[in-house]
Amino acid sequence: MIVGGSGGARVAGRQQQVHPVDYVAEVSQKLVDAAHRGDLAAAVDCLCNPVVDVNFTGAVRFKGRLAELVTREEAPSHVRFDCEEFITDVSPLFLAAHTGNLPLLRKLLGLGADANQKLFEGQGQGRKLVKRRLWRRAAMAWRGLWSLSSDRILSALAFRFMLVTAASRGFVDVVDTLLKLGVNANGADRMLLQSLKPSLHASADCTALIAAIVSRQIAVVRQLLEARVRMDVMVRLGAWSWDAATGEELRVGAGLAEPYDAAWCAVEYFESSGAILRLLLRQRCSTPNSLHLGRSLLHHAILCSSPAAVDTLLASGADPELPVRTTLKHEFRPIHMAARLGHPEILRSLVACGCDFDSRTDAGETAIMLASRYKHGWCLKVLALSGADFGLLNSAGVSATLIADACRWSQGFRDAVLDAVKSGAVIRSTDTSVFSPLTFVAKSGDLRAMEALLSRPEFVNVDEQDENGFSAAMLAAREGHAEVFRLLVFAGANMKLLSKSGETAASLYKSSKNPIFSSR
Structure with a gap:
């Protein structure tokens, strides 16, 4: 371009060439x-111009398809695509890397293009995220191009990471392809593992098998087991820890407990159908009764509050009587754990398998005593319906009733027993001096519970007396429970019985603060 000087003057007899601003x-x-079009010839022509700025950031229109991975519990993940168009300022170097134009990339770097140039400043958070993904993709393309230009292929580490990732996402075809390529399926890699129950969102070193177990990907687990991957690799993903000396449990949070193998992982991250755990047991990953730090898989399933895992293990041959063994010789069984931790469904499963519901811990406590001590009414009801013995004492000579009183749970104990009676339970007590269902119901004054007891006269002696000589009729009269007293009379209770203090049912109701027949 020829531009004349002011007033058309000439400088030193020559025309002066200037450039627009x-x-x-x-x-x-x-x-x-x-660079945006990928036109190498036009880009080279521009680079031949001595005034060109290789670090210039100019506006271009991007129309990209962004991929988002949507994870689903116990199902393969799927990729969701969104399209977005926006205008942004980028450099030629960025565009060359983004489009994979290696010759242009080399030319720009040779002319001093800045690989560390900052872009996308002053943008909103949503737009920043989109551009950050775009920049990451360009960077990956850049690294890939340099790798290919050096005649290198993806390393074994990259393939292993791909396998672990595909296993955790449930991509069966990808896993199959990588296995056919000879990728080492037993290698571990750091992976972000996610689970809803138990809650887990943490990076951990794991194999493809462990990643598939945590993500509940049944098809991938079956595929890897058919490929004969190792199952004895220890991982630290558990949320529960326990003292091997005392047996005391502590919830430490996912990933902080002692390492365990694939079968233990399948128990803690149990898949609803139980298929993964059964596959591992069938492959002899671990036997249902083998011990790890003094505990079996069944103990761990109870600790993890997983009734379905308990059922799967019991069906696979787990011993419902196998005790937890500690170095200090403390001992307790699965039914004691379920009663102490408050798992009525697990109690039902254990009872259905024929376990001894009157077995004792090393302190002489039964499941009923533990349910009373830890105030688990539903567990107490399940045990009562199953026929557990309420007439036993622990090593200190204390009954379940007295334990509930000491724990300030008398009302809860009373309600649980009465609910069991009204549900048709025959409350069993081998020592009525310790616990008598008839006198217990008479004291409570619950008419429906008394009707349920008296409807089965073969299990009830209406003239039974306690250690003080009181019969059920005497106790009902003393407490002022008119309807219960009347029901006992009609059931044939002996009104002439004397207590150790010489009182009868008649004398007791007359002296009661709430006279039974005061209105008659």
Whole structure:
């Protein structure tokens, strides 16, 4: 372009060539546009211009498809695509890397393009995220191009990471392809593992098998087991820890407990159908009764509050009587754990398998005593319906009733027993001096419970007396429970019986603060 000086004057007899103020920007923008189109010839032509700025950031229109991975519990993940179009300022180097134009990339770097140039400043958070993904993709393309230009292929580490990732996402075809390529399926890699129950969102070193177990990907687990991957790899993903000396449990949080193998992982991260755990047991990953730090898989399933895992293990041959063994010789069984931790469904499963519900811990406590001590009414009801003995004492000579009193749970104990009676339970007590269902119900004054007891006269002696000589009729009269007293009379209770203090049912109701027949 020839531009005359002021007033058309000449300088030193020569015409002066000047550039417009925006000429540098114009040429540099052409370079940006050429890089965006992938037009190498036009880009090289721009680079031949001495005024071009290789670090110029110019506006281009991007129309990209963004992929988002949607994870689903116990199902393969799927990829969701969204399209977005936006205008942003980028450099030629960024565009060359983004489009995979290696020759242009090399030329720009040779001319001093800044690989550390910052872009996307002053944008909103949502737009920043989109551009950050775009930049990451460009960076990956850049690294890939340099790798290919050096005649290198993806390393074994990269393939292993791909396998672990595909296993955790449930991508069966990808796993199959990688296994056929000879990728080491037993290698561990760091992976972000996610689970809803138990809650887990943490990076951990794990194999493809462990990643598939935590993500509940049944098809991938079966595929890896058919490939004969190792199952004895120890991982630290558990949320429960326990003292091997005392047996005391502590919830430490997912990933902080002692390491365990694949079968223990399948128990803690149990898949609803139980298929993964059964596959591992069938492959002899671990036997149902083998011990790890003094505990079996059944103990761990109870600790993890997983009734379905308990059922799967019991069906696979787990011993419901196998005790937890500690170095200090403390001993307790699965039914004691379920009663102490408050798992009525697990109690039902254990009872259905024929376990001894009157077995004792090393302190002489039964499941009923533990349910009373830890105030688990539903567990107490299940045990009562199953026929557990309420007439036993622990090593200190204390009954379940007295334990509930000491724990300030008398009302809860009373309600649980009465509910069991009204549900048709025959409350069993081998020592009525310790616990008598008839006198217990008479004291409570619950008419429906008394009707349920008296409806089965073969299990009830209406003239039974306690250690003080009181019969059920005497206790009902003393407490002022008119309807219960009347029911006992009609059931044939002996009104002439004397207590150790010489009182009868008649004398007791007359002296009661709430006279039974005061209105008659």
